[in-house]
Amino acid sequence: MQETVRLTVGQATIRFLVNQYVELDGKEQRFIAGAFGIFGHGNLAGIGQALLQNEIDSEPDGGRMPYIMPRNEQGMVNTAAAFAKAKNRLQTWMCTSSIGPGALNMVTGAALATTNRLPVLLFPADFFATRYPDPVLQQIENEQNFDSSVNDAFRAVSVFFDRISRPEQLLPSLMQAMRALTDPAATGAVTLAMPQDVQAEAFDFPVKAFAKRVWHIRRSPLDAGALRRGAEIIRNAKNPLVVAGGGVKYSLASGQLREFARRTGIPVSDTQAGKGAINCDHPQSVGGVGATGSDSANHLAARADVVIGIGTRYSDFTTASHTVFKNPDVKFVNINVRPFDAVKNAGEMLVGDAREALCALTEELADYHVDADYAETVAAEKKAWEKETYRCYHLGHGPLPAQTEVFGALNEMLGDNDVVINAAGSMPGDLQALWQAKTPTQYHVEYAFSTMGYEIPAGLGVKLAMPDSEVVSIVGDGTYQMLPMELATVVQEGVKVIYVLLDNHGFSSIGALSESHGSQRFGTQYRKGGGEKHTDLSLAELPVDIALNAQSWGLEVFRVRTVKEFREAYAKAKELDRASMIYIQTDLFGPNPPSSAWWDVPVSQVSRIESTQKAYREYLEAKAEQHHYF
Template identity: 60%
Template structure:
C-alpha cells in the first residue's frame, strides 16, 4: 500500500482519531457519536491512549483550534476521580441524549480497569451505550508477570479483564493493531443499535497501545451510523390490533423504550384517541405527562394504587419499550386476571417475546403511530374511563397528603420530594438510583416531561447519582440537574463532586441524612430481620453490636472538602429556602437536611418477592414467613 494511502500511528493514537470521526444520525439529525473520553491514567494507558489524547489535542492547537472548538481528530478529555463513577457519568450522559451520543472511558491496568465492572454491568442491564477501554497485560508476554497481572496456571490468555465478558454487549481484546480495523467498526455498530446496545469493551494490552502501524487513511474517514426506527411487520400489527380490539379493560405500560425513541407525542395521541390508561415503569415515567387524562402513575411493586388496581383487572396489557422487570410485574403478582394477554412492542425481540405476548418488534414511536391508525374509531367505554379517573383522583389525594404531611420532629423524605416536585421546572432533571427513594418517587412523582425523571433502577446502583448528575448536566447544560442522595449512597461515591467542580459545572445535590439504610431497614423489618445491620451506629462494648451512639460522621464538611457549597436546611421551610438559594447559585451546591429514617412512606399496593427464612427461632421471622406464604399466592407465570 502506498504511503499516500496510509498514515503511521500507534494503536492509541489511531483509536482516538477513529472515534473522533464517528457520527450518529436519526430522523435527519446528525451528531458526533463521541462527546469525549473520561479517563484515569496509570501504567497501561498513560503512554498509550493518554498519549494519543494529548497528541490529538496538541495537533489541533497547532492547526489553530482553541479550547472552545476541538479539532476534527480530537476527543475532549475529562479527568475523573473514580473509574466506576466515570462510567456512571458516561451512562447518564448517553441516557440524557436518548442514546444518540456517548462517551469512552479509559482506565489503567488491573484495579483501575476492574473498577469499571460495576458501571459496565449497569450500562448493559439498562441498555445504555458506553465504550470501555480497559488496559491489559502485555500481548508479547515478555515481561510476565507484570504488576497487577492475574496469573492462571491453566491458561496464560485470561486476565482480570475477562470479567467484562458477561457484562458487555460486545467484547474484544486487541492483541494486534490490524484487529482494530474490524473490531472498532463492530463496536460502533453495537453502540448505535437500539436493541443490542450496552457496555462495549475493547481491552488494550499496554504494549499494543504504543505499537506503531501503517493505517489505511480510509479507516479515519467520517462514518455515519444511522439509528434505525424499525416499523411493525403488518401481520404482527394486525394480530396486536385484533387483541386490543377484544379488550374490555386494556392497560398500557410505558417503559424506557418509549422515552429513548422520543415517542411521547405519539403516546399521548394514542391514549387520547383510544382512552386506554397508561401506567409507567421507572425508566418510562414522564413518557406521558402525569396530568394527561389517561396517565395513571407507576405500576408494580412500588407503584401507585391507581395503576396497580387497573393492572390487577386488566385483560390486555400493552407493554411499550419495557423489559418487564420484577418491580414492574410485582414479581409476577401485578396482573391477576387469569385470562390476561400481553402485546409487547419492543425493538428487541428478546423482550417482545416475554409473557407469551403478541410480538411487535418495532420502534415505539413508529408502532404507536401505526396502532393509532389501525384502531381508528375504536376506544374504551365511558364506564371504564370514569373508573380510571376516579382511581387517579383518589391517588392524587394520597400524593398531596404524602407531600404535605407536616411530619415531625424530622420531616419524612416524601415531603422533600413534594417540595422538589413543586419547585423544579419541566426542563429540570431529577436523578436518583437506589434505596427507599425510588419506591417513593415512582409512586408519587408527577413527571411533566420525559426528561425530568432520571431514575437508574434496572441495576439500582448506590453511588450512581452524583456522577450521573455530572453526565446529565453535560448533556443538558441549560437544565437544573438535581441529584437526590441518602447518606448511605453519598458515602459510596462522592468523589465526582470534585470532577464536577473542576469542570466548572453547576449541579444541585440534595443530601438526606437519616443515619442508616431506610429501604433495606424497612425490608429487613418486614421480612423478620428486625433492621439488623441497617443503622449507622458505633460498636457498643456492652452488647458487641452496632447499636451504640451515632457515628460522628460530618457529611457537611465532607462535601465542602470536595469543593461544593453546602447549605444546611432545618425543616421544610428551611429546605425550600435553601433549594431556591441553590438554584440561584452559580456553583455546585449540596443542600443538606435530616429526615426520619422510618418514614412514613406512601401506602403500598404492590409486592416484591424477597424470600423469608423457612425455619427460624425468631418470632419476628416466623410471622414474616407466614405473611410471605400468604402474599405469594397470586404469583404465577404469565403464559
C-alpha cells in the first residue's frame, strides 16, 4: 500500500516546491528560491498558514521556503521576474495573493514575465469551490456561469493556467507547472488559481510526491539539415549581421558568440535583452540595433544581405517596424529554441539551443570570413559610434544636465559585474544606443513589456539574485509615482540598492513622441493648471518632492545638481550598507542620441491641427520603406 501523509493543499504545495531543483551543465540548484505573499481572507489560512508552518517547523521536509512581505501584488511579481532574469531563468520566486483586486494586481506582472519569457509562479486565491458562501467578498459574479472568476484574466497572459478545484488535482497540475517553468522554449508566467476553501482542505498525499526532483534544462542541438542550409546562406553572404537577443544570455552562450564573431568577422548587434551578450570592446560588437539603436548597427543593418537572429523575438523596436533591414533581397537565418520565433521574417529556422547552435555553426563555417572591405566598414562604423557615445556622455549641457550625461557617469563608474536596471520612458532608448556593457550581467532593461513601475521592485529582485554586485536602478519621476511602495520592502529586508531618480517633471519619452506626431506633448507634463492648459510649458511645476518622499520610505537620499556632484554622491552611496537614492533634475528636452531608425506609431489621418497634418505627411513618407521580409 502506498505511504501517504495528510496535508492541506496549501501545505502540500509548499512541501512540493521546496523539493524541486533544476540542473544545467552539471550545476544544480533549488528552483523556487522563496515566496512573496500579500495575505487576505482568500489565502491567509491556506498558503499563508503553510508558509508559517514551514517557517516554525524545526526540520521542515525539503527545507525552508524563505518569505518576504511585499507591499503591492504587481510589485512582487515584478520582483520575481527581475530575479529570474538575473538568474538566467534557472531560479525564481512564487507569489501568492488574496482573491479579487489582489489577484488582478498580478496580471500586469504576469504579462511582463510571459512577454519577456521569464518564469514566475503565481497562486491567486479564488472563490469557494463548494460555492456555499457565494458570492464571497471581492467575488465578481458572472450571470452566464458559476465557474469563472477574475482569475480567468490570467489565461491570456500565462503559459500554463489551472484552477485547483479538488485536492486530487494538485500534484498533476504542479508537475505541469514545473514543466512549463523550466522549459526554455515555453517559459513565462504560470498561474494556479486556488479556491480558498480548497487551500485549507486536507488530503492523504503520496509521500513519494515530495521526494527531491531534478528538472534537467535541455540543450537541444540543431537538426543537421537545418544547420547545413543555414550555413550555406551565411557562406554566400557579403554583408552579414548578427542580431543577438536575450536567448544568448539565457543559454549562457556569450563565450561562443564571441568566438563565432572572431572567427567569421561577422559584426554583432544586440537587442535590449541581448545587450552585453557580446562585450562592447569586442572588435565585432557594433551596438544596439533598431528604433533606439546606434548608427553603427543600423547602418550595417541597412546594407545587410543576411541577418542572423540568435535568441531574438524581433520586436518592432528591433526591426524598426520592418524598416531597418533595407536590402530588398535580405535573408534571415534564425536560431531560437522556439519555432514560433525562429520562423519570423520568413527566416531559415534553426531550432535549438543558442550555445549548441553557435558551436555547430562556427565549426560548419570554418572556411568562411567576411571580406576585407566589409571588415573595414564594420571597424569604421564602430569607431564613429564610440566617438559619438563619448560626446553624448560628456555634453556639458546646462543649466540642467542631459540624462545621457548621467548615464555616462554611471557607465564609467559601474564595475563589470554590477547591474544597471531600467524599463520605461526615454531612458531605455538612450541606454540601448549608448550603454557599453562588458559582461552579460551588467545591463538589465525590461523592454519587452516596458512596464512603468518595474524599476523599484526589480532592484530588490536583482539584488536578491546578485548580492555581491552593486545594483543601480534608474527611475524616472513618472515611473516613481506609479509604484514606489516596494521601497518599504527594500528597507524592511535590509537590501542595498542604489536608486538613481531623474526628475524632468513629466513624461519625456511620450512627450517627445507626442510632439513628433503632431500632438504637442499633450498630457505629458507635470504642471499646475489643467482644464485647457495641458500643453502650456509656462505653468509652474508641481511642488512634489520625490526626494523627500523617498526619504520617508527610509532611504538615504542625496540631492545633487551637477554630474560632478552625481559622481561624488555615487561614491558615497556605494560605501553605504543600505538602500539609497541619488536625486537629480535633468532636462525634459534632452538632448538625446541621434536617431537613425523609425518606429511605427500611427498619426491621425485627418485633423484640423496643422502640426498633426504635417506629422501625417512625414508618417506616410517614413512608412513607404516598411515591408514584410520574404
